[in-house]
Amino acid sequence: MPAKVWTIFRKDLLIELRTKDSLNAMIFFGIVVLVIFNFALEAIRESIRAAVPGVLWVSFAFSGTLGLNRMFAAEKENSCLQGLLMVPVDRGIIYLGKMIAACVFMLLTEAVIFVFSLIFFNLTVWREIPYVVLVCLVGTLGFTAVGALLSAIAANTKMREVLLPLILFPVVLPILVNAVEATAIILNTVDYRQLKLPLTIMTVFTIVFATLAYLLFEYVLED
Amino acid sequence: MDQRGQARLDEFLGALLFAGMILALYMAFLQAPREKTMGDLQRIFYFHVSSGITGLTAFAVNFAASVMYLVRRNRWWDHVALSSAELGVMFLSIVLVTGPIWAKPVWFVWWTWSPRLTSSLVLWMLYVAYLLVRNYVLDPDRRALVSAVFGIVAFVDAPIVWFSIRWWRDIHPAPMLETGGLSPSMRPAFYTCWAVFQILFIYLMRRRFFLEASRQEMEWLQRRADMGS
Amino acid sequence: MIEVQGVAKYFGRFSALRDLSVTVREGEFVSLFGRNGAGKTTLLRILAGLTRPSSGDVRIHLSGPRSPQEARGGMGYLSHNTALYGDLTAVENLRFYANLFDLALDEAELEKRIQLVGLAGREKEPVRNYSRGMQQRLAIARAFLHDPSILLLDEPFTGLDQTGTEFLKDYLSRAHGRGKTCVMAIHDAVLGYELADRILVIESGGVAMDVARRSLSLAEFQQRYRALVKERSDAG
Numbered sequence: 121m122p123a124k125v126w127t128i129f130r131k132d133l134l135i136e137l138r139t140k141d142s143l144n145a146m147i148f149f150g151i152v153v154l155v156i157f158n159f160a161l162e163a164i165r166e167s168i169r170a171a172v173p174g175v176l177w178v179s180f181a182f183s184g185t186l187g188l189n190r191m192f193a194a195e196k197e198n199s200c201l202q203g204l205l206m207v208p209v210d211r212g213i214i215y216l217g218k219m220i221a222a223c224v225f226m227l228l229t230e231a232v233i234f235v236f237s238l239i240f241f242n243l244t245v246w247r248e249i250p251y252v253v254l255v256c257l258v259g260t261l262g263f264t265a266v267g268a269l270l271s272a273i274a275a276n277t278k279m280r281e282v283l284l285p286l287i288l289f290p291v292v293l294p295i296l297v298n299a300v301e302a303t304a305i306i307l308n309t310v311d312y313r314q315l316k317l318p319l320t321i322m323t324v325f326t327i328v329f330a331t332l333a334y335l336l337f338e339y340v341l342e343d
Numbered sequence: 344m345d346q347r348g349q350a351r352l353d354e355f356l357g358a359l360l361f362a363g364m365i366l367a368l369y370m371a372f373l374q375a376p377r378e379k380t381m382g383d384l385q386r387i388f389y390f391h392v393s394s395g396i397t398g399l400t401a402f403a404v405n406f407a408a409s410v411m412y413l414v415r416r417n418r419w420w421d422h423v424a425l426s427s428a429e430l431g432v433m434f435l436s437i438v439l440v441t442g443p444i445w446a447k448p449v450w451f452v453w454w455t456w457s458p459r460l461t462s463s464l465v466l467w468m469l470y471v472a473y474l475l476v477r478n479y480v481l482d483p484d485r486r487a488l489v490s491a492v493f494g495i496v497a498f499v500d501a502p503i504v505w506f507s508i509r510w511w512r513d514i515h516p517a518p519m520l521e522t523g524g525l526s527p528s529m530r531p532a533f534y535t536c537w538a539v540f541q542i543l544f545i546y547l548m549r550r551r552f553f554l555e556a557s558r559q560e561m562e563w564l565q566r567r568a569d570m571g572s
Numbered sequence: 573m574i575e576v577q578g579v580a581k582y583f584g585r586f587s588a589l590r591d592l593s594v595t596v597r598e599g600e601f602v603s604l605f606g607r608n609g610a611g612k613t614t615l616l617r618i619l620a621g622l623t624r625p626s627s628g629d630v631r632i633h634l635s636g637p638r639s640p641q642e643a644r645g646g647m648g649y650l651s652h653n654t655a656l657y658g659d660l661t662a663v664e665n666l667r668f669y670a671n672l673f674d675l676a677l678d679e680a681e682l683e684k685r686i687q688l689v690g691l692a693g694r695e696k697e698p699v700r701n702y703s704r705g706m707q708q709r710l711a712i713a714r715a716f717l718h719d720p721s722i723l724l725l726d727e728p729f730t731g732l733d734q735t736g737t738e739f740l741k742d743y744l745s746r747a748h749g750r751g752k753t754c755v756m757a758i759h760d761a762v763l764g765y766e767l768a769d770r771i772l773v774i775e776s777g778g779v780a781m782d783v784a785r786r787s788l789s790l791a792e793f794q795q796r797y798r799a800l801v802k803e804r805s806d807a808g
Binding site: 194 | 649
């Protein structure tokens with residue numbers, strides 16, 4: 121079973137690395153969001169560091185949604201999904217492969233956006249980095265766990281690019297709230313023991329929804 | 344139960360509801376004691392909270408109907424799911440409107456990000472999203488399937504949302520809108536309102552359900568007519 | 573063997589199939605004819621398990637009766653959509669499917685399959701660079717990579733040039749000869765007639781004609797088919 125998840129993941133990764141369609145768009149859009157926030161938050165320029173966690177995760181969420189929108193684009197071309205559906209493989213396996221691919225792309229995007237945010241907002245972070253990586257990892261896993269399922273739902277509607285953000289953000293709110301708080305704790309405080317609760321909630325969220333999505337994915341792909 | 348029996352039940356519920364509403368208005372505005380700090384404005388609480396609980400009931404019904412549809416694939420469950428989602432959104436809308444009406448005179452703000460109000464807002468958004476999904480998926484079979492999946496996702500998400508927002512408010516305290524307990528003298532009014540809202544929910548569920556079932560029946564009959572030609 | 577009993581399929585108000593029943597015997601080659609929108613594609617998709625019928629039952633007999641979803645491993649589906657990833661090479665496409673089907677085919681084997689469909693020398697090119705005909709040939713290799721006993725084909729000759737058509741015709745004849753069960757939707761009366769054991773005409777979601785190929789000549793079939801289509805298009 122893990123081998124098949126890897127096969128599907130590898131296929132998505134290979135296509136993306138060759139074309140870089142999604143990654144380019146995601147990274148560029150993420151940076152654009154940072155720039156917009158710079159103007160939007162001019163009034164609090166002095167204390168901008170406090171707003172950075174929120175800005176980061178809004179940027180991540182928006183660019184992540186862009187990536188999710190494109191998740192099934194390759195499958196729609198040439199009806200590749202049809203080919204996949206003819207293989208006697210559990211639908212949940214397809215879900216896992218695509219979810220992990222989306223997660224990896226989003227993490228790559230986040231890394232670049234984060235570096236740009238250090239430059240734009242003049243931040244110095246060194247010892248905070250491992251913790252930021254941890255929060256991003258858990259948060260992104262949760263985001264894509266739900267995102268992959270909802271992307272499949274939206275993919276077959278006539279308003280797919282518009283529908284996905286509308287149905288994704290309310291569901292994924294716990295991830296965003298906890299991720300912003302966790303990032304704020306890391307960047308702006310010294311007591312990292314407070315990280316336990318948000319990280320726990322995010323982990324629970326991820327496990328619950330990854331399992332749910334794994335089980336429900338076949339209904340969403342069914343015609 | 345046949346059609347006449349259904350109509351009689353609807354009539355009975357309607358009459359019960361009418362009487363109940365008059366009773367509830369009396370209890371809330373006249374029978375219940377005046378609250379110390381907020382005065383008569385506090386009476387909105389009876390409707391605000393009753394509506395909120397009824398909205399949650401509606402979403403629980405939606406969850407059950409969504410699961411049952413996936414298991415049984417019977418259109419009946421889809422009708423239940425749609426009706427309960429619409430009504431849930433309606434009841435939560437009442438919560439979101441009465442909240443500011445309550446907040447403005449007391450706290451001098453239209454909106455407070457109190458845990459209950461914030462969670463209600465997100466819950467409202469979740470089920471509006473459910474209705475959007477239904478709106479944009481055109482094929483009825485796929486629509487029933489896909490919205491059942493989303494209904495399950497939304498319901499599982501709700502407690503996690505609630506918990507996250509509660510915790511977030513603990514970290515960033517703000518003045519609470521809803522005061523804590525209910526004094527015993529207020530309980531009769533509250534329970535009356537709550538009961539009446541539940542009956543309202545049942546009544547509206549039945550009407551909405553039959554409306555949707557009729558619509559789909561008509562579609563089916565048109566299909567049969569096509570088949571004949 | 574494929575058993576279809578009382579199958580109907582609706583899309584909202586529109587009924588694509590109405591109370592269709594047919595049994596395809598093992599090793600039989602069925603050519604499916606019918607106008608556009610008659611229900612051929614819908615029927616094939618239901619047989620493949622890609623969509624469920626609104627009512628009725630389908631049984632695929634492969635070591636016991638199974639639903640189409642369960643019988644996936646023993647069926648191959650080829651339509652005019654190639655199900656190939658344009659940004660991957662031919663070999664990468666096949667390797668992807670081979671892995672998912674648990675087929676122990678190494679690089680050399682996969683290349684051989686590509687050469688067998690007449691694409692020698694172009695194994696390492698992205699499929700996007702292929703012509704339509706070449707893509708369709710690779711799609712043949714992909715759809716039947718796992719050597720299924722049942723072949724479901726939806727207008728597979730679309731987009732093929734003369735050589736490609738000859739190739740596919742030959743491929744299907746040989747598959748038929750090896751005992752594969754084939755159900756093929758096709759527009760070309762000559763091709764469909766030549767390959768078939770049995771001819772089925774689908775019209776308005778139901779079976780309008782069901783004859784053994786032996787029972788009538790090509791000319792007779794063409795005449796009857798034309799008459800049938802004309803009669804229905806006059807009425808509808």
